Amino acid sequence: MARKRKREQIEAQLEMTPMIDVVFQLLVFFVLTIKPEPIFAQLDVSRPAPDPDAQKEDPPDDMINITVFKGNRIVLANTVVSFETLESKLAQLAQYSTTQTVLIKCMGDSEHRTLISVLDICAKVQLKNLSVFSLGATTGSRGG
């Protein structure tokens, strides 16, 4: 009688093997199909009013003036500079104040990545007040 009860107990056990097989299949599927998301950066700028009259006024002298041209050409204070030079110069200027305004003027035919590179350097040296103007008569009056 006791032996019969023991056999019933053994037969009632749950068969785990198929479930573990399925679970492993699912696990392998998810491990293979999951794709990590890239990390994005945000670069904040201000855009002054697209009012032509407001743009005629010359910017104050203490502003840092950067002009972005086509072909990764950057001009800082009337001098063509490389990205490395721009970084060192901006780092020097940022030592005095990180709140001074940086005026970035972009030519219409310049590539967007050049502007992003300049904004990246500004972020690196902690310059926060960034204004982006547009130059070049491509769509009406000068914007910015």
Place this chain on the structure above:
Amino acid sequence: MGKRRAENMEVNMTPMIDVVFQLIIFFIVTLKLEEDLIDKKIELARSRNGPTLENLDPKTVTIEVTRRGVIKIAKRPFSPPQLEVLMGAAARRFNYQVPVLVRGDQFAQHKDIRKVMDVCAGVGLWRIKFAALKKDVTEQ
């Protein structure tokens, strides 16, 4: 006697199954099933030093500019006048506190990015964020 020894040798599977289920739940929860409303063809420029884009305001309007200068919102192309109507309505509705995120292709020309910036500034949205790639999938 022999039977008892054989029963004692059995591997206890419960903790392993627990762990496996935890992993499956993790993957199911983190899997993004809904399709993103962004154009995957847009190649963003790199910015390693920019602040990480996270906790984006739900009111944020993401405007994309393709390499050819097409302006898109949620994969739908917009002309500058259409964009102006949309952004004007959004700005008025949210009291001019609408964050604007511009996802411009790295090879897009500034004159096309400028159209978006001019429209936003024209409706009173002065602050604009540019999206860039901080870390690629391969770098993680």
